[in-house]
Amino acid sequence: MGKDEKFDVLVVGAGPGGYVCAIRCAQLGLKTGLIEKNPRLGGTCLNVGCIPSKALLHSTEIYHELLHSADSHGIVTKGISHDLGKLMKKKDAVVDQLGKGVQALVKKKGVTIISGAAKVLSNGQVEVSTSKSSTVFSAKEVILATGSKPVELPFLPFDGKKIVNSDHGIAFEKVPKKMVVIGGGAIGLELGCVWSRLGADVNIVEFLPEICPQLDPDVAKVARRILEKQGLKFLLSTKVTASKNSKNGTTLSLEVNGETSEISADRVLVAVGRGPCSDGLGLDELGVQSDDKGRVLVDAAFCTNISGVRAIGDLIPGPMLAHKAEEDGVACAEIIAGQAGHVNYDMVPGVIYVDPEIANVGLSEAQAREKQIAVRTGTFPLAANGRALATGATDGIVKVVADAETDRLLGVQIVARSASELIASAVAHMEYGGSAEDLARTIHAHPTLSESLKEAALSVEGRGLHSL
Numbered sequence: 001m002g003k004d005e006k007f008d009v010l011v012v013g014a015g016p017g018g019y020v021c022a023i024r025c026a027q028l029g030l031k032t033g034l035i036e037k038n039p040r041l042g043g044t045c046l047n048v049g050c051i052p053s054k055a056l057l058h059s060t061e062i063y064h065e066l067l068h069s070a071d072s073h074g075i076v077t078k079g080i081s082h083d084l085g086k087l088m089k090k091k092d093a094v095v096d097q098l099g100k101g102v103q104a105l106v107k108k109k110g111v112t113i114i115s116g117a118a119k120v121l122s123n124g125q126v127e128v129s130t131s132k133s134s135t136v137f138s139a140k141e142v143i144l145a146t147g148s149k150p151v152e153l154p155f156l157p158f159d160g161k162k163i164v165n166s167d168h169g170i171a172f173e174k175v176p177k178k179m180v181v182i183g184g185g186a187i188g189l190e191l192g193c194v195w196s197r198l199g200a201d202v203n204i205v206e207f208l209p210e211i212c213p214q215l216d217p218d219v220a221k222v223a224r225r226i227l228e229k230q231g232l233k234f235l236l237s238t239k240v241t242a243s244k245n246s247k248n249g250t251t252l253s254l255e256v257n258g259e260t261s262e263i264s265a266d267r268v269l270v271a272v273g274r275g276p277c278s279d280g281l282g283l284d285e286l287g288v289q290s291d292d293k294g295r296v297l298v299d300a301a302f303c304t305n306i307s308g309v310r311a312i313g314d315l316i317p318g319p320m321l322a323h324k325a326e327e328d329g330v331a332c333a334e335i336i337a338g339q340a341g342h343v344n345y346d347m348v349p350g351v352i353y354v355d356p357e358i359a360n361v362g363l364s365e366a367q368a369r370e371k372q373i374a375v376r377t378g379t380f381p382l383a384a385n386g387r388a389l390a391t392g393a394t395d396g397i398v399k400v401v402a403d404a405e406t407d408r409l410l411g412v413q414i415v416a417r418s419a420s421e422l423i424a425s426a427v428a429h430m431e432y433g434g435s436a437e438d439l440a441r442t443i444h445a446h447p448t449l450s451e452s453l454k455e456a457a458l459s460v461e462g463r464g465l466h467s468l
């Protein structure tokens, strides 16, 4: 590999968007280079996102189950405790193993891995720098897949100790006594649960009236109530207005409906969203257009305003999710190869991996009504499901939203154990234009949690079999 080597495609960033895009490009016969500045491929998702957080959620879920539910199953547990160092090592081992897997996979698929930080120059040229050298590579197409980074609040800069983001929040060396999480979204709930299960006193501050704005308030409320039973505390409709250092950490000023109060914590985790990451990429010099949040603007073929430069994943507007980034990557590669790559952005499922899991796809009832679509809805409580009862998973609800005129499924929301798996059949039904009736007539094995989905669909017609 050298300076004069010319690629068909150079992908910048080896997260789920970039590495999957590179694999698909290579599969389609394009000579592909994948540039990554981090020693390990996999991006945010593998290194500090999806994978480490899910490893921590799983370990702490086992611990929490043993502490709080084992007794109800007749399992006698005595002296249960945790070893945080070992728990973190297990998470690190998972990340390490998957990282090696991705590296081997990408190489095997015929992609050239180029290590270093990329700066995009003009005319398809990309400068890649390491601490030792810098080399310019060129390609017919450059695909930007540099992802995102945590958003900071202006009066709460991250210091990695008292004021932290998710990168720090997956690697504390001890369990905080008092933790405040700002933001009741995916990161706030997942990492709030991890540390609460390990013994931290966790308060989640959310400035909207309810957590999870992607869900209807009736469903979000069910999820919140369950998490409250598990020990999480929520301060809703609450604004953090200022912070000051206190003896053992940080004191935050809060405001609710004009009333002010204070809350102190040894750790404050700021989880108010992520923003695009284009540091050092040279996009301003190149004249690449972005929106007011810095997200790179692209057309339906992922093209930026600069010829030969495309962008995908968290760097562009849309849901910041690994599977969405992957789909962007595949479609972008296929379009470059002359195929009809396409992503159905109406069907991107979202999952928050707390217990029970919170999953959704498509429109909520509120979103459908905002679009002036008349809807009918059906719900089913997990408490009425036999498998849920047998396995102690009765907390939760399924809600189905259907078009009132055509019965076409518009959206599904699930709060249930394994909701991350259950949502897949809802996505499939919706992808093929299925109706609530189709879902209601689909045979689901008994006893499974998935029967709740069928029952919620039946209740759209008011003919639920196992609900009152």
Ligand code: FAD
Binding pocket: 012, 013, 014, 015, 016, 017, 018, 035, 036, 037, 038, 041, 042, 043, 044, 045, 046, 048, 049, 050, 051, 053, 116, 117, 118, 119, 145, 146, 147, 148, 166, 187, 277, 279, 280, 281, 312, 313, 314, 315, 320, 321, 322, 323, 324, 325, 353
């Ligand atoms: P990224 O994964 O961010 O990858 C970008 C890559 O580009 C990085 O490797 C970076 O080092 C590299 N890069 C940046 N600049 C340069 C440069 N100049 N030169 C070379 N390389 C560069 N999503 C889900 O779907 N499910 C989950 O369960 C989930 N959990 C999450 C948990 C946490 C704590 C966080 C923070 C995120 C989570 N996400 C989850 C979101 C998910 O991680 C992102 O949506 C996804 O990683 C975006 O992929 P990407 O390829 O666009 O960018």
Ligand code: NAD
Binding pocket: 153, 182, 183, 184, 185, 186, 187, 188, 190, 205, 206, 207, 208, 211, 212, 213, 238, 239, 240, 270, 271, 272, 273, 274, 319, 320, 321, 350, 351, 352, 353
């Ligand atoms: P998010 O957008 O999911 O949630 C942010 C929450 O913070 C929202 O509820 C918002 O109303 C609230 N908020 C914003 N500003 C606030 C303020 N000043 N005070 C109080 N509350 C405030 O963002 P996140 O949880 O930081 O996650 C970042 C991204 O990573 C998201 O796009 C998410 O999709 C992705 N992610 C996904 C998963 C998953 O799929 N399981 C897990 C973690 C992260």
